[in-house]
Amino acid sequence: MDSLTVGSQVRVVRVDRGAVLVVPADAASARGLPVRVELDRDGLVPGPQGLRWAPTVGDVAVSRPRADGVPHLAELLPRRTELVRDSAGSTSRTQALAANVDVVLVAEHLDPEPDLGRIERLLTLAWRCGARPVVVLTKADLVPRASIVAAEVTAAAPGADVHVVSATADTGLEPLRALLRPGVTLVVVGPSGAGKSTLVNALAGAEVMSVGDRRADGRGRHTTTHRELIALDCGAFLIDTPGLRAVGVVADAAAVEATFPDVAELALACRFADCAHESEPGCAVRAALESGELPERRFDSWRRLAREAAWQARRSDARLAALEKARWKQKTAEYRREVRGR
Numbered sequence: 001m002d003s004l005t006v007g008s009q010v011r012v013v014r015v016d017r018g019a020v021l022v023v024p025a026d027a028a029s030a031r032g033l034p035v036r037v038e039l040d041r042d043g044l045v046p047g048p049q050g051l052r053w054a055p056t057v058g059d060v061a062v063s064r065p066r067a068d069g070v071p072h073l074a075e076l077l078p079r080r081t082e083l084v085r086d087s088a089g090s091t092s093r094t095q096a097l098a099a100n101v102d103v104v105l106v107a108e109h110l111d112p113e114p115d116l117g118r119i120e121r122l123l124t125l126a127w128r129c130g131a132r133p134v135v136v137l138t139k140a141d142l143v144p145r146a147s148i149v150a151a152e153v154t155a156a157a158p159g160a161d162v163h164v165v166s167a168t169a170d171t172g173l174e175p176l177r178a179l180l181r182p183g184v185t186l187v188v189v190g191p192s193g194a195g196k197s198t199l200v201n202a203l204a205g206a207e208v209m210s211v212g213d214r215r216a217d218g219r220g221r222h223t224t225t226h227r228e229l230i231a232l233d234c235g236a237f238l239i240d241t242p243g244l245r246a247v248g249v250v251a252d253a254a255a256v257e258a259t260f261p262d263v264a265e266l267a268l269a270c271r272f273a274d275c276a277h278e279s280e281p282g283c284a285v286r287a288a289l290e291s292g293e294l295p296e297r298r299f300d301s302w303r304r305l306a307r308e309a310a311w312q313a314r315r316s317d318a319r320l321a322a323l324e325k326a327r328w329k330q331k332t333a334e335y336r337r338e339v340r341g342r
């Protein structure tokens, strides 16, 4: 693609400093070379709700060249789905990792042993996003009894399919290839070294991402440093992400409930509607813990995420209140200026 036609819809494949790389949004013509589009000085694009938005990978925008012919993003379209995480630091901003995704592949290695808590955390991220979560257990070639581990993971991932794969041995990938339909967008998330880039390459059938041990310059292993959307020959879109270290999941109560439907259902049977599942009489959750029906580990994981969700809800309330206050301050300042000016 050499130029962007007037008013055409484009898809953001990568975000750089002050610019984005875009391709035509329709799957049929998305495979050409991306075009670099400079952003306005603030790095933002006008979008829904009359606000200016930071574009993210997977965003769809209307491109309209400026008067001087330079490509420009005129408008960001509303996001169908949005994968968000807590941005680093103490600010209450969230960061959109990817937009308009249909499937979230939660990648976790079988060797070393999978971290169930991390899977639950990433599943919460996926459910929150509104996309379909699919767990992919990687490096099956390195462990003898992958199916036993997979059963444990399945118990920790109600409602999500769990697939055991080896990207290097090309096993178990068929169910994932079946997800790659034209126009469908998949994003791969998971810890560094889980084999995300290797998986993306295997699904793409080409070396589209550089992988762990391929660096020949002796400066240690390659690791994915940016998010990138890849338009596959079959018409599907795949987004690779860098390993998410300690993902600040932007949990909300509904997403936590979707990840832990077993705990949510037990809680419904507690005698008190506001049961904290600590020492209340008639607590169905405690009973399930005692009988072994609900593993301690899973209960602890649920509690941690539920607390984070509650904390984040309070924090965003506080943020709204602060915004409201700032607006009010501005209004009074305007009013004073007006009075003084009379």
Ligand SMILES: Nc1nc2c(ncn2[C@@H]2O[C@H](COP(=O)(O)OP(=O)(O)OP(=O)(O)O)[C@@H](O)[C@H]2O)c(=O)[nH]1
Binding pocket: 138, 139, 140, 141, 142, 165, 166, 167, 168, 169, 190, 191, 192, 193, 194, 195, 196, 197, 198, 199, 210, 211, 212, 213, 222, 223, 224, 225, 241, 242, 243, 244
């Ligand atoms: N044995 C085996 N090794 C694998 C498999 N998939 C990936 N690896 C290896 O695991 C290492 C990490 O793979 P990557 O694909 O770079 O992992 P990543 O999740 O993209 O890592 P980051 O880019 O750091 O987030 C590399 O050395 C891969 O060759 C697999 O199925 N089997």
Ligand SMILES: [Zn+2]
Binding pocket: 267, 270, 271, 275, 276, 277, 278, 280, 282, 283, 284, 285, 286
């Ligand atoms: Zn209870």
